[in-house]
Amino acid sequence: MHSFGYRANALLTFAVTILAFMCAICHSLITSILNINWFQKQPHGNDEVSLTLNITADLQSLFTWNTKQVFAFVAPEYKTSKNSLNQVSLWDAIIPEKEHAKFWIQISNKYRFIDQGHNLRGKDFNLTLHWHVMPKTGKMFADKIVMSGYRLPDAYR
C-alpha cells in the first residue's frame, strides 16, 4: 500500500488527468481583417465566376502551446431559389506556426466558384473567413468572421 511503485502510479495517473484537462480547456481570442476585390465571370453550363481575392489576416493570437496548426479558408455564402444555402470554398491555407499567421495575399480563387444553375448574375453574397484550430491533443474548435455586402455583376463578362 505504501510502496514506491504504488505511489509512483498514483502520481502519474494524477498528472496525466490534469494534463488532459488542460488540453481540453484551451481557448483564445482573435482579431482579423479581410477585404476583397473581384474581377471576371464566365458562363459554363452552370454559372462560374473567377475572382481575385485580397486577403489580410492576423490569426496570431489563436496560437497557444497546444496548437498544432490553424486551417483558414474563405467561402462566399449566398442563397438561390433552389438552395437555401450555398457555401463554396475559394481559398484555403494551412498555417503551421504563429510566425506565418499574420499575412497578406492576393490571388485568384484556388477552387472554382460554380453555382448549381444560372443564379449568379446580380447575386448578393457575403464573404466569410473561417478558421479551424487543430490542437496537438484534444478538442478542435472553429470560428468565423462574416463580411457582407458583396454583389456579383448583373451581366456576364
Add this chain to the structure above:
Amino acid sequence: MGYIGETIDSIKSIQIRQLLTQAISLGMIVTSALIIWKALMCVTGSESPVVVVLSGSMEPGFKRGDILFLHMSKDPIRAGEIVVFNVDGRDIPIVHRVIKVHERENTGEVDVLTKGDNNYGDDRLLYAEGQQWLHRHHIMGRAVGFLPYVGWVTIIMTEKPIIKYILIGALGLLVITSKD
C-alpha cells in the same frame, strides 16, 4: 517423467472455485469494454465513435496513427467541418474536410464536396462512378477531437494479426495464472 507427474499434480490442485472466479473476472473485463463502447456509440450518436487515421491526406493536421473522436448531431453540415464518410462500394471510411455545401430549400437535403487538406484536388475521384456530391446518409460523423499516435496499436494489430493473438494469449495466461 517426474516433471510431468509434478505438473499434473499442480494442475489437479487448482481449485475449481478459484478457476471459476478468474474466468468470471476475465468475462467482466471483456463485458465492461463492450459496455463502454456501446455507451460511446449512444452518446456520440455515431456508429463508429472513434476512428484511426490511415492515410496522410490530412497532414500535417492528422497523421497516420492518430485517433479521431467523432460526434454526429442533427446540425446541418457546413463548410470547414471535418467529416468521416463512406463511399458506396468501399469498406474504409475517409476523413476529409467539407469545402462546398449546397443545401436545398424545400427538403433540407444537402450536396457536399470534400477534400483532403494535403491533397491537390477534391474528392470527386474518390466518389463512386458518376457521383458528384456526397449526401447526408454517406456521412458517419464529424471529427471533434483527437489523440496523436494512440491509433498505431490498432494499425499494427490489423496489419500483423499475429501480434493480436500473442497479446490476447498473454493476457489470458496472465489472468489464469495470477494468484489473486
